[in-house]
Each structure stands twice: as C-alpha cells, then as structure tokens.
Amino acid sequence: MDPFYNQYIYNVWFHSYEEDTEEALIYRTRDFNFPLSRGRDGFEIKSTGEFIKYSIAATDGLRPIRGRTKVEGNKIKIYFNDNRLEPYVLNVISCDKDILKITK
DSSP states (O other): OOTTOOGGGSSEEEEOGGGOOSSEEEEEETTSOOOOOSOOOEEEEOTTSEEEEEEEOTTSSEEEEEEEEEEETTEEEEEESSTTSOOEEEEEEEEOSSEEEEEO
C-alpha cells in the first residue's frame, strides 16, 4: 500500500455534491446524514484492489459496475471488467474516516 493512504480509503463513498468546491468533488461514507436526493452515485474501494462503481439506475436505485484499482501515489487508476468502459483516474486530495476529496 502506498504511504499516502491509510485504511480509510477502503470504504464505500457517495458523492456529496452539495459540498463540492471549485477544486474538489466531495465524497462521504454511507452513514453520513445526506440531504434528500433523487439518487447519489458513488463507489467502493476494497483493499483487495476490487472497485465497484455505483451508478444511479433508472429506478433511482444503484447499479454496480465492477472493476479494479491500481494505486500510484495520490492517483487511483480505475479499470473496469467491461472493456467497453473507459478507465479513469481519481486524484486524491485528502482522505480521512469521514470525507474523501478528489480533484474535479
């Protein structure tokens, strides 16, 4: 594990878009008291390297999309099991037990 990270990165994170700033997207753990919303996207990062993206489904539920991660410094590279989906990178600004901030 890269020294940039601690155990808190391995969690389920949901987008707290109400808290976004000009520089950062804000994610909170699932036990956060979110304001009412028609749905929230999010993701789960597991210490095994597994990644699950939670997209908002047509019924306002969540649709899991599975993939894997590769950590390089403050970057988390995401690769999906479905090769039709483009990989992308999360640039982590900070992470603690309650909040994850990534670059927009």
